[in-house]
Amino acid sequence: MRDYDEITAFLGEWGPFQKIIFFLLSLSVFPNGFCGLSIVFVGDIPEHRCFVPGNLNLSEAWMNRTIPLEQAKGKLQYSKCRRYRLDVIRNLSEIFPDPDSVNISEVEQEPCLDGWVYSKDQYMSTIVSEWDLVCNNEWKGPFSMPVFYIGVLIGSFISGQLSDRFGRKVILYGTMGVQSAFSVLQVFSPNWELFCLLNFFVGLGQISNYVAAFVLDLSSIATVLVMIGKFAVSCALSMVYAYTVELYPIIVRNMGIGTSTMASRLGSIISPYKFYLANS
Numbered sequence: 001m002r003d004y005d006e007i008t009a010f011l012g013e014w015g016p017f018q019k020i021i022f023f024l025l026s027l028s029v030f031p032n033g034f035c036g037l038s039i040v041f042v043g044d045i046p047e048h049r050c051f052v053p054g055n056l057n058l059s060e061a062w063m064n065r066t067i068p069l070e071q072a073k074g075k076l077q078y079s080k081c082r083r084y085r086l087d088v089i090r091n092l093s094e095i096f097p098d099p100d101s102v103n104i105s106e107v108e109q110e111p112c113l114d115g116w117v118y119s120k121d122q123y124m125s126t127i128v129s130e131w132d133l134v135c136n137n138e139w140k141g142p143f144s145m146p147v148f149y150i151g152v153l154i155g156s157f158i159s160g161q162l163s164d165r166f167g168r169k170v171i172l173y174g175t176m177g178v179q180s181a182f183s184v185l186q187v188f189s190p191n192w193e194l195f196c197l198l199n200f201f202v203g204l205g206q207i208s209n210y211v212a213a214f215v216l217d218l219s220s221i222a223t224v225l226v227m228i229g230k231f232a233v234s235c236a237l238s239m240v241y242a243y244t245v246e247l248y249p250i251i252v253r254n255m256g257i258g259t260s261t262m263a264s265r266l267g268s269i270i271s272p273y274k275f276y277l278a279n280s
Helices: 015-031 032-042 086-095 129-133 140-166 168-186 192-220 223-245 250-278
Strands: 048-050 069-072 075-078 083-084 109-111 114-120
Touching: 015 192, 032 168, 032 192, 032 250, 048 083, 069 086, 083 086, 114 129, 129 140, 129 192, 140 168, 168 192
Parallel strands: none
Antiparallel strands: 048 114, 069 075, 083 109
């Protein structure tokens, strides 16, 4: 029985063609990391507190007392989800010009009925400040990432079968287009629900083009060089891929890698909520 090197000898040695293919395929999956990490920035939670309308005719001293102080992380800070009842504050301000003469802590509190005001020291805008994903809606921020990984999970499963049916190049270019198009559309999302839906398709395209590119790369380059190159691109994850891909026959290789990748995404879907619950 012929060994792997003998079977793939027709591909030639490590020459200019193999180098170009390797470079282009590596370049095609380079943006995938940005898609996976972008939520760290676009989903960050800026400092915020309840918005107090300016038509209450409150003095600056009273405006500074409309938000209660609460203990958080070992220090006092303004509440992010509560404020004192503004009708009571307005009545007190008319009677007592100096807020220090009133025990404001006894005033009844209410939620942020007029929305929130967000700090712009670090970000001009995030999905949190855009759609008020704070307080009762705080769970929606972490939920955006599991939706992405659900897309990755489904993409891992179907990309292998589609590649075996229609060809790896077709799926590679097609899923690159899906990822790019839906990433651009996300910028124009009018609400959180549509953002999550688009994030699902971004995840689906992201893993699908990665799996297709990886198998194409492995078919074009000597095994040792693939290991070295993929280590530079994706470190330990790619070494797992390189080992696993050899466990499957060539005709079902794409489907096997896709199914294995799909199984690994369950932890990725759950992990954001583990962090969220730990900080709740």
